[in-house]
Amino acid sequence: MKIGIVGLGRMGANIARRLMRHGHAPVVHDRNAEATAALAKDGATPAGDVKALLAALPAPRAIWLMLPAGAITGAMIEQMAELLSPGDILIDGGNSHFKETVARGRALAARGIHFIDVGTSGGVWGLERGYCMMIGGNEAAVHHLDPIFAALAPGKGDIEATPQRDGRDPRVEQGYMHCGPSGSGHFAKMVHNGIEYGMMQAYAEGFHILATRNDKALPEAERFNYDVADLAEVWRRGSVVSSWLLDLAAIALAKDGKLAGFTGAVADSGEGRWTVEAAIEQAVPAEVLAAAIFTRFRSRSDNTFAEKLLSALRFEFGGHVEPK
């Protein structure tokens, strides 16, 4: 199937490549000409600009945007809205905020254009493992794109089947799901990332507790000298905490159990924040998800004004002077 792909960063380029591996024919464009050329070399049809890309696609045209969420995605959608025809399908595969997606879906529907939101998980591993996709939008358009989703998805693999799923949507077991109306794909992906933040934080705190048990200041009988790489590895087999994130922790810790190459200043990419905001809007207690992003905020700063005020108060009421 012919499909346009706009945005050839790590995610977009690999999506194009995985589609080609499954016999599809992507027409690709990136504002960076080198990125476009690299994909052309791999067999994709290059397009010098958006108009050329659209011209190379049969009606109804399907275009997958894989751009940074926010202004860049917004500008491209506005540009596309002017160029597309009724019946065309525009896909936002990035991490846009679901409220923007709902609004965009409505605006494009008014022009007869189908707007499909696809929350896409898989990272740099997706090319080989496939992408898990949470899809929102019009049923018929999602159905039309089925060959694309089927190619990108991981497929059933050798993962053990969940009992009592007879009669349920078989696409889900392939690794993609039509979640509901416009925005529901991005919302699901947002929460997915919120959960990811929480899980990462759970491992992080646990390994921190283990690592401090190796502290040379401890009395010898209480110093356990854990090999944390081995702990991550052993938990991969038969334990309750096994997961793909744990597999990755085992990989990282096997390289260097001290993680000396990392500063520990941890970025956050929007969906974690939005998940907590959604929790607040929906009056859902979300302690763990909130704590996970607060830890990241703190990791990126020096001692905060908050902490200085704590020190100042201790000085005022108790005369305490705190050394570093």
Place this chain on the structure above:
Amino acid sequence: MKIGIVGLGRMGANIARRLMRHGHAPVVHDRNAEATAALAKDGATPAGDVKALLAALPAPRAIWLMLPAGAITGAMIEQMAELLSPGDILIDGGNSHFKETVARGRALAARGIHFIDVGTSGGVWGLERGYCMMIGGNEAAVHHLDPIFAALAPGKGDIEATPQRDGRDPRVEQGYMHCGPSGSGHFAKMVHNGIEYGMMQAYAEGFHILATRNDKALPEAERFNYDVADLAEVWRRGSVVSSWLLDLAAIALAKDGKLAGFTGAVADSGEGRWTVEAAIEQAVPAEVLAAAIFTRFRSRSDNTFAEKLLSALRFEFGGHVEPK
């Protein structure tokens, strides 16, 4: 290998069974005679009491205790201390507090008895999947028990190997690890369970946010009517949050997406609390692990005194009267 097993609850009985499947010969005892008889029927050698059990074992004797942590385990260890001989090996496979284990290890070592702590993860699935084991104590004794651990562990399976592990302890990839001195196995298991609490809470909050998106009070365009069972299922393939706990969530939600059979009053079993206490002792921030146990505390009570005081204060300063 002949090994004594004391305590034939869900965990102990299945450990005995898995050992038999791998050609070992457990001598078993439970204070509940029926439990002992059930195992005997499956091929284990029954023992009417601890003395009989010890008499049936060759020197050096190895006895695996699989009893509720706390007073019951403590009393049995004291009883055993009187009956065992130098060179014998006593194993505590339960979830004892690591500080008690360190103390017991010292006391038994003074009598020449090896005390081995084994943190055992696997739950009701262990019989089939094998148990992940975190082991603390004397090297020689751990080595002596290796056939037992090898039989109980899940083995390498078809889990993808972690790169850059050449030259590392091969037992770890089988699913068991000699962590360090006495207590280090129980400490590692404790933290493992702390992480488990945190991960569970991350999923719980995420699915709660998703489920409230189905609320009939929402305007229709914002109501996503998620099939949460399908979301759990789709994330099992290619997503960053895939894990064994997610597999279990998919199983539970496929049975009933409303989870109507569960009250949601969630027990906690000690290790979660101890993990937070250890974090506090070691000055490790552990927001997520703490939040996970606090959620469980709250889940088991009606509106708390704390909440009533909040209401009372709002009444006092603002005249607010809160309805339920």
Place this chain on the structure above:
Amino acid sequence: MKIGIVGLGRMGANIARRLMRHGHAPVVHDRNAEATAALAKDGATPAGDVKALLAALPAPRAIWLMLPAGAITGAMIEQMAELLSPGDILIDGGNSHFKETVARGRALAARGIHFIDVGTSGGVWGLERGYCMMIGGNEAAVHHLDPIFAALAPGKGDIEATPQRDGRDPRVEQGYMHCGPSGSGHFAKMVHNGIEYGMMQAYAEGFHILATRNDKALPEAERFNYDVADLAEVWRRGSVVSSWLLDLAAIALAKDGKLAGFTGAVADSGEGRWTVEAAIEQAVPAEVLAAAIFTRFRSRSDNTFAEKLLSALRFEFGGHVEPK
């Protein structure tokens, strides 16, 4: 000074009364005619509608809105925008979101109307104690309103002076502050309320811990049978935790140490949520403020879907069945 007051709920009515006590002449209106009449009886000039109210004021007119934040305040501001003349001053004394205030300030400035935001703290006690006011907007307009603010503020009272404040704005010690541009008053009030939530939660948790120490299930030597009303009272004198909120806790607990009249389902009124959202936007860790609102969310619901999922997972991996 003549000033219009629109909205005669608990706050608006008392503001009008306090102004009259200080010699001002409020022209008042509430859509509930009885509320307007009640104030007229107390000496205020009643106005049957907004136009009548405006007609009764000399130029430049000053109107204080004391309405529920959100749609009601928004609609009134839009109506006023049509009726006011350049140089008039419109005051929003409610808890509007600061972003709305910034936008409204800009829109009204374009018409030559001064928009002043006043975060007003004091609750039902304000009539007697005075109101603490955080003010945002145009300097000249704030200056023009100074007699109003001075009348509403508590004044210096017998509160001990803070050292090293020479040369600073003397209004601050009277209990009102011109914080900065449009929106800065509402933002400051929002954070004030966030802090209030956090402080209330700190007391609530502490008294909960004390109250559970009276639990009849405790062994007698560990049961302290605290009189929590006396604890609140004793802390009012010389302790580090003395505060006005503690004064109120002492009042509430002296009435009934069990707080039996309160369900403990605690409302939250917007500013707490917004404070956490602002923290997230500004990348500030705000654990305590977040925990405070999450507690309120949980206090208003039965066992959550999150908790049911925890129970369901425990059942799946461990066969645990949880009673209520």
Place this chain on the structure above:
Amino acid sequence: MKIGIVGLGRMGANIARRLMRHGHAPVVHDRNAEATAALAKDGATPAGDVKALLAALPAPRAIWLMLPAGAITGAMIEQMAELLSPGDILIDGGNSHFKETVARGRALAARGIHFIDVGTSGGVWGLERGYCMMIGGNEAAVHHLDPIFAALAPGKGDIEATPQRDGRDPRVEQGYMHCGPSGSGHFAKMVHNGIEYGMMQAYAEGFHILATRNDKALPEAERFNYDVADLAEVWRRGSVVSSWLLDLAAIALAKDGKLAGFTGAVADSGEGRWTVEAAIEQAVPAEVLAAAIFTRFRSRSDNTFAEKLLSALRFEFGGHVEPK
């Protein structure tokens, strides 16, 4: 009244001085002879060692220990136990763990010695303001010491009376309270400090949010350029968040609104940790109190192992490289 005081640090010395101001006659000892001499100069009877101190007191002797909690207090109590006679009263005015106090109370009671625990709040301000005291132990002994407590307490002052306290213990309004049996004073003081941590953290987070609103990177219309010293000051009058801690914040911020002299590495002194541990033991959710100590832990360290693991995981799944 003659009373021995052992430990003449900031707290002990000022307690002695306040007692002298009220006509009592302290016999004082510190292992630092200069500290003892300084008090002697102020009028106290110096004692070169504990025996001399005891010899200078009439029966039944009362001795107030004001020593660092833990080993130093423990050793002194053991020494005293050997030297005291039935009927003597030993007071621990420090921040000992209540469980130790319960045990010590029992051991000393067996020898006929009264052991009184006094949680003492007031810090460096206590000499002038008086000390808030939470007292545990034997009724008769507490009664015997009443002149001491009355002298140390702040007294009623001009603090407004709480309604509906008729018939209640009048000592409470003087600022001291007999809480209950041995340990109940230290437990109450522990929770008091836990609340203090939570309140401090609430202010700290709030002022942090306000201070970041001054960030030069913000667009000008959203930059509020708050004078945080003035905000602290204005909230002292009529606002819901007024408190003694806020008074201190106003003092500290008036000196320097940037708090540039403080590193922000915040110590914690035991009671905060113990409060959370007590909450865990008593199954009380204590999110805010826990978050307050976790913030202090983090404030004292560089980027943690936990944070490095988060970075490492982000690198493994997404190829993200995080700059500082």
